[in-house]
């Protein structure tokens with residue numbers, strides 16, 4: 001029987017007078033791939049930062065495999081990882097040097113071998129000696145994904161991981177994530193504005209608006225429930241309502 005990976009109850013986050021996350025509750029089961037959708041400013045990144053323990057909730061509780069992100073941050077970091085399409089890595093190091101720094105931080109056994117494996121998996125072995133600051137956006141995204149897989153996470157937070165990727169590479173990344181889930185049972189929390197990737201990847205979507213959950217469920221079922229033709233149309237419908 002699968003376990004609860006993430007349990008959020010009555011979570012709220014205020015930034016001054018702005019309520020960025022407004023009393024939301026949800027659970028995510030182990031090995032699920034759940035997409036958080038919503039227009040710009042809906043609260044997706046704030047929610048991920050709360051789950052990672054980088055922000056303190058105004059009220060409410062979060063449990064990640066039973067741990068509280070604020071009091072057990074190191075435990076959670078040991079089995080989770082994060083990648084974003086917009087993250088920056090030390091720009092004067094080469095790709096390999098960057099990955100080695102993170103591999104040491106994560107105490108990866110046989111880091112050189114692991115890095116070789118991941119560079120090959122993401123098809124960027126040819127970039128390993130290139131200075132990170134000179135990478136294209138799509139190349140950098142793939143390096144960030146390598147970084148996120150270094151510690152074999154059982155929980156992966158991906159904030160717009162396919163941003164800046166060309167459609168062919170984005171498709172490969174989705175395929176790779178699905179394969180990874182099949183092999184390792186990783187739980188994936190995913191945000192994206194690319195509805196094609198979301199349709200392909202996510203078992204369930206949670207649609208947010210102004211910090212609240214508007215609807216959640218299996219992508220195709222929600223599309224039918226709202227009498228739309230696809231996720232893109234559903235997104236526009238819910239975001240404009």
Ligand SMILES: Nc1ncnc2c1ncn2[C@@H]1O[C@H](COP(=O)(O)OP(=O)(O)OP(=O)(O)O)[C@@H](O)[C@H]1O
Pocket residue numbers: 015018020038039040041042043044045046047
């Ligand atoms: N540190 C902060 N201080 C003040 N306001 C913030 C802070 N971080 C986020 N916000 C505000 O909280 C709201 C939610 O922002 P958030 O970045 O979570 O949205 P998002 O759904 O990730 O948007 P996007 O799709 O554009 O990335 C926005 O109105 C944003 O301006």
